[in-house]
Amino acid sequence: MNTLASPVPPVLQVDRLTKRYRSGERLLTVVDDVSFSLGPGETCSVLGPSGSGKTTLLGLCAGLDRPTSGSVLLNGQHLGGLDQDRLAELRNRSVGFVFQTFQLVPTLTALENVMVPLELRGKPSRAWAVELLGRVGLEDRAHHYPVQLSGGEQQRVGLARAFVNRPRILFADEPTGNLDADTGETVIELLLEMNRDFGTMLLVVTHDLELSGKTRRILTLRGGRITSDRVPDSLRPPGQVPEQTLSGAARDSAAIESDPA
Ligand SMILES: Nc1ncnc2c1ncn2[C@@H]1O[C@H](COP(=O)(O)OP(=O)(O)O)[C@@H](O)[C@H]1O
Ligand SMILES: [Mg+2]
DSSP states (O other): OOTTSOSSOOSEEEEEEEEEEEETTEEEEEEEEEEEEEOTTOEEEEEOOTTSSHHHHHHHHTTSSOOSEEEEEETTEEGGGOOHHHHHHHHHHHEEEEETTOOOOTTSOHHHHHHHHHHHTTOOOHHHHHHHHHHTTOGGGTTOOGGGSOHHHHHHHHHHHHHTTOOSEEEEESTTTTSOHHHHHHHHHHHHHHHHHHTOEEEEEOSOHHHHTTSSEEEEEETTEEEEEEOOGGGOOTTSOOGGGSOHHHHHHHHHHHOOO
């Protein structure tokens, strides 16, 4: 870990995480001694071939799955010490998800899908859900069912749903994997724009170099191990932080500092 990093505590800290499955007589190591940490608002992609353990790693980080060994600290809480109810509570309060296959509830309208996480928290605000649907450009699709929406529209509903609780943490598993390039680009722009505006930490599994090139950091997995941990070429040199990579909070504080009033 970088000891010169700012004193802000990480939002996600993964330490020597390992996941093994028994396959007949053999033990299969799917995630192998993985360690990294991400601070508030940080963006990080996970690249790697199919079967390299990306989805498993995401599930472990989100507490959807338990590691064989190692630990995950998520929003200040050690996941290993939480039972299923506490894990669900932590996810509802602090975590958003975006899936490759959108995972909308087919019997609910776009608006009702966006409201699901609010209802799980007991704070249903129709006006806020409508506002978020507007942000992703779907105000006129609020009462459509998923089957009446294109893939790109469904994923935009998925984004509105993921951000509706203003999560500190967002996990996305191949969010553009089922979309054509143009539609994917719209989804990427919206994802990164909301990540900045809400100051959300983003860990995103992707094959999309367009997307990974826009995150601050890229981890590559092979056979469950991190084989590379780098800043994308498009964001170098590391000494110069391009303006668009600052989180919303960082931009706000920069604005406050330069404000003479
Ligand atoms: N529940 C499970 N039981 C056994 N093997 C699993 C299980 N889940 C995943 N695997 C295996 O772990 C490996 C990594 O899977 P996954 O994390 O889905 O990879 P990726 O998302 O990088 O394609 C694969 O070989 C997969 O077959
Ligand atoms: Mg996967």
